[in-house]
Amino acid sequence: MRTFKRILLVAGCLLLVAQIPFAVNLYRTARLASEIEEMNRSRSSVPDLGFKDYKGVIHVHSFVGGHSTGTFDELIRAANENGLDFVVMTEHVANEFDSSAKTLNEKHGRAIWIGGNETTTSGGEKFLVIEGFDELNKLRFVSTDELLSEIGGREKLAFVTYPESFKSWDSDFDGIEVFSLHTNAKGMNPFLFLMDAVWSFRTYPELTMARHFRRPSENLARFDKVAESRKVSLFGGNDAHSNIGFHLFGDDANNKLFEIKYDRYGTIFRLMRTHILIPEHEELSREAILAALRSGRSFLGLDILGDSSGFVFYSEAGNGAPVASAGSDVARGSVLQVVSPLPARIVILKDGTKIFESEAVRSAEFEAKETGTYRVEAYLDSLGAPFDEMPWVITNPIYVRNPSALNTGVPKPTNQN
Ligand SMILES: [Zn+2]
Known part of the structure; x- marks a missing residue:
């Protein structure tokens, strides 16, 4: 009987100890919630791009x-x-x-x-x-x-x-x-x-x-x-x-x-x-x-x-032409721009490979000298794991083409190569 009680006691203790990581997770989740609340208060306005x-x-x-x-x-x-x-x-x-x-x-x-x-x-x-x-x-x-x-x-x-x-x-x-x-x-x-x-x-x-x-x-x-x-x-x-x-x-x-x-x-x-x-x-x-x-x-x-x-991935051709958003074709040499309402690590990928990264920023720009398919992922590293590896935002691509391959009506950038 005494042995049985001992086994019960040990099992009970083990069960309690096994709960510690999840209690820690509750604490972390509560802290995450207050960090997010504070971050959301720091939202900045985004430019009017039409x-x-x-x-x-x-x-x-x-x-x-x-x-x-x-x-x-x-x-x-x-x-x-x-x-x-x-x-x-x-x-x-x-x-x-x-x-x-x-x-x-x-x-x-x-x-x-x-x-x-x-x-x-x-x-x-x-x-x-x-x-x-x-x-x-x-x-x-x-x-x-x-x-x-x-x-x-x-x-x-x-x-x-x-x-x-x-x-x-x-x-x-x-x-x-x-x-x-x-x-x-x-x-x-x-x-x-x-x-x-x-x-x-x-x-x-x-x-x-x-x-x-x-x-x-x-x-x-x-x-x-x-x-x-x-x-x-x-x-x-x-x-x-x-x-x-x-x-x-x-x-x-x-x-x-x-x-x-x-x-x-x-x-x-x-x-x-x-x-x-x-x-x-x-x-x-x-x-x-x-x-x-x-x-x-x-x-x-x-x-x-x-x-x-308000997060936006775009390219501005200037000369009063409409801004090219994600989903658009733009000419090689266009400057791709990102604006984020919250500070984030902004990653630009070309055909699936990372070619640009900037940490804790609300805007970024990248001159697309090569044709290809460019899209953006943004990460809120400040929130800790797993959000330093799980994107907060994933945009659709902008397609950078040879100027000769662009249809008419697509805004032409001012700084073509
Ligand atoms: Zn379904």
Whole structure:
């Protein structure tokens, strides 16, 4: 009996000692939250370049497309709480009806809602189709090429989701989901995350999740490879389902007691946003949002670390020509510029390789003497690990071309080589 008590005592002590790292993590997360609060207070205004920044989320599911119990009320409330300007719904394709038409569309609260779909090809490749359309339920499990030609024929967007299991890299899609909250969550060590969740999740749900994020290096490399030879947009997918968690008591009518849900819409919408740039003279509309997403006039921001609104990667041609934003073609010799509302380490990559870096700055510029595909990653090193390796902002590229290869109408820089 005495031996048994001793074993119990030792096990109890070990359990207590094992909790120390997670208690330390709670302390660190609390400190991180106050550092972020202080940093956000130091936001600087950004120059007027003729664009307005609107923030939203892409890749959201509700009860309409299955795999989710989320209601329209929950969605609209979460979008309003977060001050979102747009939400792209991506309902799973239904058998008997058009789930993209039955989900949230038009304007609710502040946000413009766009009904899209998520669908799978015969080879198991997955796409977000924005906007969705009725015939998609007959196009499930056709080949990737056939699906893309049907989507392209209707002038809708085909965005690759789950790029880790995608193979048809030569096919004609419009964008790649380089960072997915859902995939990142699945990649976390479940034991470590669960212990962190027990200690920190109720007080700091978003930061508890964000501290487990890792830079999506493989997806970015896949994107860079495609973007080297043609224009393509990158984006972050929230993949919000509002369906991961548990409750102790409940019934089929959704009455639950002692419920913990890890992926509430509000939490997922706060973590990461897609920012789009719309010309100042244009009103925000469904068409303007789709045009910005198509042309890569956008970037993704882990806004829980600091509001990235106003961050901009651009090239100014001068002579009254419009500023060329991400997604544009500019001539070799153009000066690429970055402005950040928060001090950050700004990294410029050319065809996926780092060619410029500047620490703790709010602006940077780089003369692009060589043709290539240039994009920016910004890091908030001051927040410590893992955020010195996990970007806060990832922009779409600016494409630097030989002057002779530029279409007319594209702003010509003043300092061409
Ligand atoms: Zn999904």
